[in-house]
Amino acid sequence: MTDRPDTVLTARLETLADVVDVGEGVLPESVTTSVRQVIANATGRLRHGTGFTVVALAGATGSGKSSLFNAIVGEPVAATGVRRPTTAEAQSAVFGDHDADALLDWLGIRHRHRVADAGALDGLVLIDLPDHDSVEVTHRMQVDRFVQIVDLLIWVVDPQKYADQILHERYLAPLAKHADVMVFLLHQSDLLSPGELERLQGDLLRLLDSDGIDDPAILSTSTVSTAGLDQLSELLAQRIAGRRTALDRIDADLVSAVDALQPLRSVRLEPPGSRDVTTLVDGLAEAAGSRGLGDVVGEGYRHRATLRTGWPFTRWIRRLRRNPLSRLTGTDETGKPTAAPIDEARLDLALKSLADEVSEGAPAAWQRKVRRATGSERAELIPAVRAAVTTVVGRGTTEPRWWGAAAVVQSVLGAAALAGAVWLVGLWLLDWLRVPSDSFTPEYRGWPIPTLLVLGGLGAGLIATWVIGLLAAAGSRRRASRIHAAIRDELRRVADEHVIEPTVTAVERWRRLDSELDFVAGRT
Numbered sequence: 001m002t003d004r005p006d007t008v009l010t011a012r013l014e015t016l017a018d019v020v021d022v023g024e025g026v027l028p029e030s031v032t033t034s035v036r037q038v039i040a041n042a043t044g045r046l047r048h049g050t051g052f053t054v055v056a057l058a059g060a061t062g063s064g065k066s067s068l069f070n071a072i073v074g075e076p077v078a079a080t081g082v083r084r085p086t087t088a089e090a091q092s093a094v095f096g097d098h099d100a101d102a103l104l105d106w107l108g109i110r111h112r113h114r115v116a117d118a119g120a121l122d123g124l125v126l127i128d129l130p131d132h133d134s135v136e137v138t139h140r141m142q143v144d145r146f147v148q149i150v151d152l153l154i155w156v157v158d159p160q161k162y163a164d165q166i167l168h169e170r171y172l173a174p175l176a177k178h179a180d181v182m183v184f185l186l187h188q189s190d191l192l193s194p195g196e197l198e199r200l201q202g203d204l205l206r207l208l209d210s211d212g213i214d215d216p217a218i219l220s221t222s223t224v225s226t227a228g229l230d231q232l233s234e235l236l237a238q239r240i241a242g243r244r245t246a247l248d249r250i251d252a253d254l255v256s257a258v259d260a261l262q263p264l265r266s267v268r269l270e271p272p273g274s275r276d277v278t279t280l281v282d283g284l285a286e287a288a289g290s291r292g293l294g295d296v297v298g299e300g301y302r303h304r305a306t307l308r309t310g311w312p313f314t315r316w317i318r319r320l321r322r323n324p325l326s327r328l329t330g331t332d333e334t335g336k337p338t339a340a341p342i343d344e345a346r347l348d349l350a351l352k353s354l355a356d357e358v359s360e361g362a363p364a365a366w367q368r369k370v371r372r373a374t375g376s377e378r379a380e381l382i383p384a385v386r387a388a389v390t391t392v393v394g395r396g397t398t399e400p401r402w403w404g405a406a407a408v409v410q411s412v413l414g415a416a417a418l419a420g421a422v423w424l425v426g427l428w429l430l431d432w433l434r435v436p437s438d439s440f441t442p443e444y445r446g447w448p449i450p451t452l453l454v455l456g457g458l459g460a461g462l463i464a465t466w467v468i469g470l471l472a473a474a475g476s477r478r479r480a481s482r483i484h485a486a487i488r489d490e491l492r493r494v495a496d497e498h499v500i501e502p503t504v505t506a507v508e509r510w511r512r513l514d515s516e517l518d519f520v521a522g523r524t
Contacts, residue, residue: 006046006247012254013042016520022510023264025372026365035257041149042250048103050246052094053239056127056146058171059156060164061134064187067223068156069093069128072121072233077113078128090129090142096122107149120237133166147171151245153182154232159192162204168211176212177259178252181245183217183235184208190222251522258521264513267366269358271504276357280499281492283350287343288389290487297396298480305472308399309406311465312414342386351375351499358507366510373506377498384498388490396483400475406468413464417457423450 020035057065066078073093091111094100095118104112109127118124129146130139147153153175157167175182186204189197197220208216217235221228239245272280285291307315351374359370375381427441427450442449 006050009042009247009250009254010046012520012522013039013046013250015516016254016257019261019264019513019516019520022513023261025369026267026363027261027263031260035260037148038253038257042253044106045149045151045246045250048106050243052098052100052103052123052125053152053236053243053245054103054107054125054127054150055152055154055236055239055245056090056129056150057154057156058129058132058143058147059187060158060161060167061131063131063156063158063161064223065156066128068185068187068221069126071223071226071229072126072236073113073115074117088130088136088139090127090146092128093124093126095124095126098123100125107146121233121240123240123243124236132171133161133164147175151181151249152239153178154185155182156185156187157204158188159186159196159200162186162200163207168207172208172213173211175256177256178249179213179216181249181252182213183219183232185228185232186218186220188222188224189220189227190225255521258517261517265517266363267510267513269362269366269370269507269510271507272354272358272500276354277492277495277500279357280350280354280495281488283346283353284385284491284495285488287346287350288385288487288491289341289343290389290484290491293389293393293487294480294482294484297393297483298476300397301479302472302476304397304399305403305468305475308403309410309468309472311461312410342382342389344382347382347385348375348378351378354499354503358503370503370507374499374503376502381494381498384494385491388494389487392483392486392490395486396479402471406464406471409464410461410468413457413461415457416453417461420450420453420455420457424454 017039020032057069059065069078070076090109092109093113093115095115130142132143134140219228219231355371355374359367
């Protein structure tokens with residue numbers, strides 16, 4: 001016998017679960033544990049539908065709840081007594097020919113009685129609880145558990161114990177938001193005169209008001225005179241007919257949970273702004289040493305330019321020098337960097353600075369939460385920064401096209417000088433051997449061709465080397481500047497993906513807490 005659970009109530013429970021997750025680390029553990037228990041209880045109750053109305057009779061030793069239980073059931077199911085606890089374990093009575101076993105299993109009730117002739121109480125599951133003031137700890141533990149999960153609580157108080165401090169401080173005051181799902185029976189009214197009964201009712205009303213319970217439902221009952229029993233049966237019949245009592249109970253639980261979560265409303269955070277992002281990228285750039293890396297790439301550019309386009313007879317000297325790119329953690333066989341060093345201390349400082357900016361003025365607990373959010377992807381951030389920097393630096397090892405043309409020019413000039421030198425040496429040998437060499441010495445405008453080749457090759461080579469050096473120096477500066485800018489661009493992308501976006505998402509999520517708490521409380 002089940003009705004479909006309220007879909008809005010289910011959505012409120014789901015939202016509450018999300019809110020509690022957000023509150024982890026901000027709220028005391030006792031609060032989050034308590035609220036999670038509310039969610040578990042409500043979810044479990046909704047799983048069994050609203051076809052049954054679960055009502056518990058709770059009271060102190062000798063209050064008469066077991067005799068009242070028997071009176072409602074119509075037969076002596078529960079043992080009765082006034083001097084000691086007679087209900088050691090909760091027992092139930094199911095009204096109507098319905099299968100309530102699954103619900104009773106969830107409630108944890110073994111002792112079950114069925115009332116076939118239910119009448120207007122069809123669908124009622126009535127529970128007789130142990131005494132809340134029992135000397136047995138297990139009895140009190142049972143009461144504490146059932147108080148948290150039943151749909152309707154009927155507090156049976158007698159003229160001697162209606163003002164019991166334990167009752168009001170341990171149970172009623174914490175349940176102040178549950179007035180709509182509680183009924184108070186001033187039982188054993190047959191022992192009182194009309195005047196005494198009126199005075200006790202007024203005193204009980206005063207005590208409940210001091211507990212924070214607004215407009216409580218109070219009935220005077222007696223199993224001896226049967227006074228008030230018809231009113232009680234009518235009240236139960238109304239609650240059963242409406243089939244909303246379980247939902248009302250959960251609604252009250254949600255309102256109380258929201259009250260416990262009020263500290264979450266203290267958060268006033270702003271997502272990172274453009275200045276915060278720039279500061280973060282600056283910090284990441286410092287951690288990655290982007291300026292130094294740009295300079296190293298520029299030096300490497302010039303080093304490789306000399307090796308590629310320098311004067312053929314002197315470029316070997318450059319090979320004796322170490323490639324500046326080898327200052328990095330590692331390079332492959334082509335000279336490209338395989339890893340980039342990251343100053344993790346500077347990186348952590350950059351993350352902390354961002355968190356401090358975002359959480360400035362927020363409570364310390366929220367500041368810690370923001371720090372965790374900004375550093376939540378730290379394990380992925382460090383390799384991402386390293387990979388981004390390494391990729392950019394790797395792109396800095398590409399060769400411009402003019403190097404090839406310059407290398408050809410230098411090779412041609414070097415070859416000309418070398419050819420002229422070999423030619424002159426050959427002529428010297430011929431002259432040394434006394435062999436006429438005039439036929440081997442063509443001239444151009446009176447200058448021997450071999451001499452022109454040597455002088456022209458050397459002179460033009462020196463000039464070409466000087467011009468190429470100027471070009472290489474300018475290219476080195478441009479390459480260093482471009483690498484620095486490219487590293488910042490890549491770090492901006494990495495920062496957005498691994499820090500800014502998660503932080504913005506978290507902050508925006510936290511900023512919705514007010515509206516979500518209002519929704520959970522049923523105020524929207």
